[in-house]
Amino acid sequence: MSEIIKINGLTKSYGSNRVLNNVSFSLEDGQIIGLLGPNGSGKTSLIKILTGLINDYSGEVLVDGLKPGAKTKSMVAYLPEKTYLASWMTADDAVKYIADFYDDFDLDKAMKMLDTFQLPHKQKARTMSKGQQEKLQLILVMCRNAKIYILDEPMGGVDPAARDFILASIIKNRPEGSTLMMSTHLIHDIEGVLDSIVMIGRGKLLMQDTVAHLTSTGKTVNEVFKEVFASDWQF
Amino acid sequence: MTGNSDKVKGKMLKLLKNDFLASARVIPLFYLIEIAALCAFFIGRYAEKPKILTAGVIVSVIVSFLLVFVSLFFVIYDYQKSLFGQQGYLSFTLPVNSKQLLGSKVIVYGMWMVVSFVNFVLVLDILAVYIQKEYGETIDTASSLLSAFANFPSKAQIVTYAIYYILEFFTIILSCTIIVYFAIALSHIRQFQKTNIIWAVIISAAAIIIGLVCIYYLEKFFGVYLVLGDDKSFTFDFGDPTSQGMQLTLMPYLFMIIQDIIYFFVTAHIMHKRINIK
Numbered sequence: 330m331s332e333i334i335k336i337n338g339l340t341k342s343y344g345s346n347r348v349l350n351n352v353s354f355s356l357e358d359g360q361i362i363g364l365l366g367p368n369g370s371g372k373t374s375l376i377k378i379l380t381g382l383i384n385d386y387s388g389e390v391l392v393d394g395l396k397p398g399a400k401t402k403s404m405v406a407y408l409p410e411k412t413y414l415a416s417w418m419t420a421d422d423a424v425k426y427i428a429d430f431y432d433d434f435d436l437d438k439a440m441k442m443l444d445t446f447q448l449p450h451k452q453k454a455r456t457m458s459k460g461q462q463e464k465l466q467l468i469l470v471m472c473r474n475a476k477i478y479i480l481d482e483p484m485g486g487v488d489p490a491a492r493d494f495i496l497a498s499i500i501k502n503r504p505e506g507s508t509l510m511m512s513t514h515l516i517h518d519i520e521g522v523l524d525s526i527v528m529i530g531r532g533k534l535l536m537q538d539t540v541a542h543l544t545s546t547g548k549t550v551n552e553v554f555k556e557v558f559a560s561d562w563q564f
Numbered sequence: 565m566t567g568n569s570d571k572v573k574g575k576m577l578k579l580l581k582n583d584f585l586a587s588a589r590v591i592p593l594f595y596l597i598e599i600a601a602l603c604a605f606f607i608g609r610y611a612e613k614p615k616i617l618t619a620g621v622i623v624s625v626i627v628s629f630l631l632v633f634v635s636l637f638f639v640i641y642d643y644q645k646s647l648f649g650q651q652g653y654l655s656f657t658l659p660v661n662s663k664q665l666l667g668s669k670v671i672v673y674g675m676w677m678v679v680s681f682v683n684f685v686l687v688l689d690i691l692a693v694y695i696q697k698e699y700g701e702t703i704d705t706a707s708s709l710l711s712a713f714a715n716f717p718s719k720a721q722i723v724t725y726a727i728y729y730i731l732e733f734f735t736i737i738l739s740c741t742i743i744v745y746f747a748i749a750l751s752h753i754r755q756f757q758k759t760n761i762i763w764a765v766i767i768s769a770a771a772i773i774i775g776l777v778c779i780y781y782l783e784k785f786f787g788v789y790l791v792l793g794d795d796k797s798f799t800f801d802f803g804d805p806t807s808q809g810m811q812l813t814l815m816p817y818l819f820m821i822i823q824d825i826i827y828f829f830v831t832a833h834i835m836h837k838r839i840n841i842k
Contacts, residue, residue: 343840344754377840377841380657381656381657382653382656382657382841384837385837398661399660399661400659402658402659402660403659405657407653407657409653411650411653412650413650413651413652413653413654414651414654415586415645415646415651415654417586417589426582429578429581430575430578430658430659430660431659
């Protein structure tokens with residue numbers, strides 16, 4: 330195993346609001362990592378930095394030994410929590426668009442997945458339901474043979490049945506040896522598939538551990554999460 | 565090294581292709597309407613159907629005029645939406661840098677702007693020739709056009725003069741496009757984000773005014789002129805032109821080109837460092 334993500338002294342502020350404060354950790358490749366924390370804990374900012382969407386920060390961030398930029402973007406498959414498809418794009422257009430830019434994108438697999446997910450090829454993204462748009466975006470991400478997958482709240486805002494479907498699709502389509510980082514606060518749904526966790530709260534790294542080590546104490550990840558963040562919600 | 569530069573070129577071509585395809589979904593429709601109107605005009609003329617002819621004239625003039633604004637609208641709308649709206653999550657995570665993202669937009673939408681202006685001038689020319697003919701004047705357009713150049717002592721000077729005005733036209737359009745892109749990018753930094761439309765207008769106006777003031781003073785104190793001499797000569801004059809002949813001022817365009825390069829790199833820097841897509 331080698332170090333795929335290295336973060337050292339990362340600090341990010343929006344004006345006077347410091348969302349990440351001197352965060353340091355590193356992650357080994359080939360794992361499924363849960364990036365856990367309550368809303369507003371800095372998860373999305375951290376993800377945006379890793380994916381090269383935010384570049385004004387202090388500290389060191391390395392993705393496979395490189396500063397986030399054009400080169401790391403070609404090895405990271407990113408699923409944001411927002412719908413990012415252009416209004417003019419049909420499902421076919423979106424798939425071809427991604428295939429154009431990413432050499433690791435499997436176009437045939439994507440076309441088959443559109444059928445499996447019962448997504449109309451010629452329907453415009455803007456006229457699709459939210460669920461259909463999420464499925465399409467999931468196809469765009471999981472049909473890449475990327476080194477790293479970063480998924481921001483992939484199961485946020487969907488019903489429990491859809492959550493199972495999304496999680497199963499992610500696990501099934503993830504290439505062997507790739508690294509998968511998922512941010513979520515729906516820990517119960519994903520803890521069964523996680524290898525390790527990174528817990529962030531109030532802009533700080535609160536815990537980094539393997540799931541095997543955490544659960545050896547007899548507690549679930551969900552219970553540890555509640556313990557760590559219980560003080561935020563006391564009367 | 566060559567492989568890497570080929571990849572960079574390849575990605576740039578893909579950006580150009582996709583930006584062109586995105587823009588080509590709406591703008592060509594207007595050109596099709598205009599072509600249909602011009603066809604109606606010609607059919608009306610040769611079949612002697614005045615109503616069809618008049619409708620063709622009116623529609624083609626209106627559409628060619630509208631096209632300038634439609635192109636301008638798309639220059640702004642697509643740039644704003646594809647980079648600073650939610651689609652920015654897609655655009656900014658493509659394996660390209662911000663200079664390529666910006667460069668592609670400038671080239672594609674700059675091209676649409678140029679085409680729309682050229683189209684407008686051509687449509688007006690076609691109709692002007694027709695109207696002049698209808699009023700009984702037999703005009704030879706080529707010779708009347710050349711008569712404007714009658715005072716030039718050589719063909720080389722005519723070509724230089726024409727190139728000067730074509731480049732002037734392109735420089736102004738490019739400059740306006742880049743200023744608008746700079747203003748939109750700057751209006752999306754955290755400090756201006758809440759009222760970004762107002763800021764984009766203010767920044768555009770300020771950038772244009774500053775540019776015009778700079779051009780005024782640069783021309784006044786550091787004028788550079790290309791003089792097409794009466795004796796077929798070409799000379800460059802600095803300061804107050806002393807050579808005899810037609811003086812073509814170069815300073816505004818030199819300034820605009822330098823200004824465009826600066827705005828381009830500043831805008832790319834803002835896009836890279838200061839933008840946080842919401």
